[in-house]
Amino acid sequence: MIRLHDYPPSGNCYKVRLLLAQLGIPYERVEWDTRAGETHTPEFLRINPAGKVPVLETEGGELLAESNAILSYLAEGTSLLPEGRFERAQVLRWMSFEGSIHQPSLAVARFLVKFVEMTDEYRAMLRQKQKEGYVALELMEGHLEGKDFFVGDCYSIADIALYAYTHVAHEGGFDLRPFPAIRGWLERLSAQPKYVPMAEG
Amino acid sequence: MIRLHDYPPSGNCYKVRLLLAQLGIPYERVEWDTRAGETHTPEFLRINPAGKVPVLETEGGELLAESNAILSYLAEGTSLLPEGRFERAQVLRWMSFEGSIHQPSLAVARFLVKFVEMTDEYRAMLRQKQKEGYVALELMEGHLEGKDFFVGDCYSIADIALYAYTHVAHEGGFDLRPFPAIRGWLERLSAQPKYVPMAEG
CATH class of the missing domain: 3.40.30.10 (Glutaredoxin)
Structure with missing residues (x-):
């Protein structure tokens, strides 16, 4: 196993x-x-x-x-990673975005709010991470307008990768009210078959 | 075209x-x-x-x-991206490492040294980026010991991804002398057929 x-x-x-x-x-x-x-x-x-x-x-x-x-x-070999060469690359593109832009801002902001005892230095870092996080969220919102999922209008691992830290963005102090396309996408994600929630910690 | x-x-x-x-x-x-x-x-x-x-x-x-x-x-479809499912995943693993750990330290340090007018704030950021960059270099050194390339002992896009900012690490103030495995790997990379150097700027 x-x-x-x-x-x-x-x-x-x-x-x-x-x-x-x-x-x-x-x-x-x-x-x-x-x-x-x-x-x-x-x-x-x-x-x-x-x-x-x-x-x-x-x-x-x-x-x-x-x-x-x-x-x-x-x-690999499932519907969650498209077969087409260009669509596969777009899945990687959004996972790269997640790893290099989205996660370093949203995940770090969440970490600071949830787990770190605040100092002036951390507060300044949090403000910077929130600023960068809103830029990432705006890019996602612009891309998702009129779309159900990130790539080729099919649910894929690009959605799963981006869902993880977006659906807990509020834990990092982000307000998702100005992002209706993201909120709709989050709801679609949590309605997928065999969805499981994140553990609490 | x-x-x-x-x-x-x-x-x-x-x-x-x-x-x-x-x-x-x-x-x-x-x-x-x-x-x-x-x-x-x-x-x-x-x-x-x-x-x-x-x-x-x-x-x-x-x-x-x-x-x-x-x-x-x-x-895709060339020897630079392996066919085997596990080796393909290892290529992605090293490209993820490049995007989320290596590049945010080495590339940012290089940018600060080459292109930014130094202030106390930038000097502190540079020290932090260099510290993180040496951690990335140590991980690469440990992995490359006894190996010719990053994945499956074949030249792949994982090598190309990591080569870009490693071969100009000195421009960010890094000293590669303590990293013989990385230095050997850099030499192997620049000896690959049809190698072209990075443009100057």
């Missing part, structure tokens, strides 16, 4: 759990408390030298890090 | 030019001076609302943003 090295409050781990549930793939979970430093122990660093969850472990014991790479690996 | 929306000093654009050269794909270039603000004009924002180069424009006029997505699109 495949194994997921996991931490429930992490949006990156949630992406993988949501996809595994929707694909009906059984798996076992190994939990590492990142906030307690468990992902920086020698034991975990053998699993991922970058000290990050999620990591997927195949039945053969092969290890795969980086949530969006795990999504691609699991979705 | 396909068209590349390009800015020569950008490592992200260089990734695409290097791959196009190595695959022998003819293309035309449209240059946008990001530092002069040309990627934030209404004309460019129609090409990419995120205001970033590179953007690939297909013969049919379809637009694809995000350098690593462009690499995947162009390399």
Whole structure:
């Protein structure tokens, strides 16, 4: 059975759990408390030298890090990763956007609000992350206008990747009221078959 | 003919030019001076609302943003993107690492040193980016020990993605002397058939 090295409050781990549930793939979970430093122990660093969850472990014991790479690996051959060459590339494009623009602002803002004791320095960082996060949200809103999903009007792993930290954006202090296209898309996502919510933490 | 929306000093654009050269794909270039603000004009924002180069424009006029997505699109069906499902995922894993850990530190440090008039605030940011960049370099060094390339011991777009900002790391103040595996890998990369250097800017 495949194994997921996991931490429930992490949006990156949630992406993988949501996809595994929707694909009906059984798996076992190994939990590492990142906030307690468990992902920086020698034991975990053998699993991922970058000290990050999620990591997927195949039945053969092969290890795969980086949530969006795990999504691609699991979705290969299913409707959640389109066959067409250009559409596949667009899925990667939105996952790149998620990893390099969206997540560094929305996920970091959420982390600061939820888990960090505020200082002036952190408050300034939070303001900057919120500013960058609204830019990411505006790009998403503009793209989603008149569309049901991010790529080719089909539900794909690009949607799952972007859903993880968008649906908890309010936890980072973001107000989604000015983003009707995003709100409609969030509702469509949570209405997909075999949807599972994010664990609380 | 396909068209590349390009800015020569950008490592992200260089990734695409290097791959196009190595695959022998003819293309035309449209240059946008990001530092002069040309990627934030209404004309460019129609090409990419995120205001970033590179953007690939297909013969049919379809637009694809995000350098690593462009690499995947162009390399599909060639030896530079492995066929095997797990190896493909590892290529994505290293491109995700590049986009979310490597580039935000190494590329930003280079930008600060090369293009920004220093203030105390920028100096503090540069120190932080260099610290994070050395963490990324250590991860690369550890992975490359005993290996010729990042994935499956074959030259792939994961190597091209990571080469772009690593081979100019010194421009961001990084010293690669303590990283013999990276230095050997950089030499192997620049010795690949049809290699082209990065434009100066």
